[in-house]
Amino acid sequence: MKHLTSIRYIDTVARIGSIRKAAEVLAITSTALNRRILAIEEELGVPIFERLPRGVRLNSAGEIFVHHIRNQLSDMERVRSQIADLSGIRRxxxxxxxxxxxxxxxxxxxxxxxxxxxxxxxxxxxxxxxxxxxxxxxxxxxxxxxxxxxxxxxEFQTILTVRQQVYGVMSENHPLANEETLRLRDCLQHPIALPTNPYGVRYLMELALVDSAIVLNPVIESDSFEFLRNHTLTEGVISFQIPIGLPVEDIPKGSVARPIDLRDVPTGLxxxxxxxxxxxxxxxxxxxxxxxxxxxxxxx
Missing domain, CATH: 3.40.190.10 (Periplasmic binding protein-like II)
Known part of the structure; x- marks a missing residue:
């Protein structure tokens, strides 16, 4: 399986974008690694990398080739796993x-x-x-x-989808802490702390307000859910998260989590x-x- 070594080398260079840095990761010289690449390019009859001043990147032929070798590497991992299972030791x-x-x-x-x-x-x-x-x-x-x-x-083959209701997270001393279910309009009467735009919770809340004149105006934004959760303990803000990231039994002391009414914000998946x-x-x-x-x- 010596050919697998060469294609792993190509895969590493493609991921890192630099022959020199890939050689350091692979513990070989950059000259030796470059020879491997040139040999494969000669065998294919076309170059697979564009040589740039500060590294390399795949060209169109390289993208096709790397897609093929990643499938090969994945298949080999599957075969190894199946063979290991024959011994009774899962690896x-x-x-x-x-x-x-x-x-x-x-x-x-x-x-x-x-x-x-x-x-x-x-x-x-x-x-x-x-x-x-x-x-x-x-x-x-x-x-x-x-x-x-x-x-x-x-390219996503779904195995399972799980519904998640959005929860409001706040200090146990917050005016809304005793409500069993929160209405979004009531939450927005108070300062709110939100995840940044790439996150699904923010997307669901903005989707819920798309036909409304109400605009989300967070006083705090962060890409860290842990920070948002903990900040509710230091200031009277409401943050928003989903149950799998905030199990009710594990909420930090001093915090409460309450579901947002489904009439206001739909469940996500x-x-x-x-x-x-x-x-x-x-x-x-x-x-x-x-x-x-x-x-x-x-x-x-």
Whole structure:
């Protein structure tokens, strides 16, 4: 399988965009790496990289070639995983692209459960916004995507969707803290703290107000849900998050979370999916089954 070494080298150069930096990662000389690239280009009969003053980038032929070799590498990982399963010891690597809400509670719990039974399986978990998650599947930097309100689903094969109601998060001393359900118009009478535009919660709230004269005017904006949640304890603001990123039983002391009335803000969807048409390695497929069952039990 020596040919796999060369195509891994090409894949690394394509991801990093620099022969010198890729050589450092691969622990070989840049001269040796460049020879590998030239040999493959000679075999193909065309160059696959554009040489730039500060690095390289794939040309059209290179994009086709790299798409092919990433499929090869993915298939080999699947075969290795299947062979490992024959020995009774599950091995492999699971790479996940996910929305921020999945990071603090759900994924750590699920990965710990899985690795307790299969300690030889490793994980990579990467924060990707609504637009970038699907691209991570396409370029094979992720096996699975768990994303709230994705932007597009052209190459996305959906495994499961889970509904999530938007919650208002505030101090227990806030004037609205004793309400069982919050009306959005009441929330907007108080200072609000919102996620920045790329996030699904912000998208749902703006969608809810698209035909209204009301405009969202946050006093605080952040791309960190943890910051927004904690800031509600220091100032009388209301932040907005979804339950999977803020389990009710784990709300910090001094905070409360209340659902926003569905007449005001619709539920959003968490999508769990993979690259369309790809056969997942055994370790990835089994983990996908586990989280699917966990989400169904919790939210359906």
């Amino acid at each position: 492999g690597h699971v790479s996940i692209a996910c929305s921020q809400a999945l990071l603090p509670y759900f994924l750590p719990q699920q990965i710990a459960i899985y690795r307790k039974e299969h300690p030889a399986v490793t994980f990579g978990v990467y924060l990707r916004d609504r637009a970038a998650a699907e691209q991570a599947l396409v370029d094979h930097t992720a096996d699975l995507a768990l994303v709230f309100e994705p932007v597009r689903l052209a 968490i999508y769990i999916g993979q690259l369309r048409g790809r056969t997942l390695p055994v370790a990835v497929a089994r983990f996908a089954d586990q989280i699917t069952k966990a989400l169904q039990i919790r939210y359906e």
